[in-house]
Amino acid sequence: MRAIKKIKCPICGKEAEWEGNPFRPFCSERCSLIDLGKWADGKYSVEAEEAKEEPEEGQDD
Numbered sequence: 001m002r003a004i005k006k007i008k009c010p011i012c013g014k015e016a017e018w019e020g021n022p023f024r025p026f027c028s029e030r031c032s033l034i035d036l037g038k039w040a041d042g043k044y045s046v047e048a049e050e051a052k053e054e055p056e057e058g059q060d061d
């Protein structure tokens with residue numbers, strides 16, 4: 001008996017086969033392209049982290 005390795009697509013969450021899947025870790029070409037697009041858009045960049053610095057309204061001086 002041979003177990004078929006399955007992965008969960010990080011984009012849509014669908015289960016996809018690992019072996020013979022040229023788009024892994026995604027389920028399909030579409031999802032791999034979506035992921036690629038995210039990177040290209042810079043959505044994964046550090047910008048989200050940097051925007052968090054809010055000036056404190058304290059009485060420091």
Ligand SMILES: [Zn+2]
Pocket residue numbers: 009010011012013014026027028031
């Ligand atoms: Zn997918």
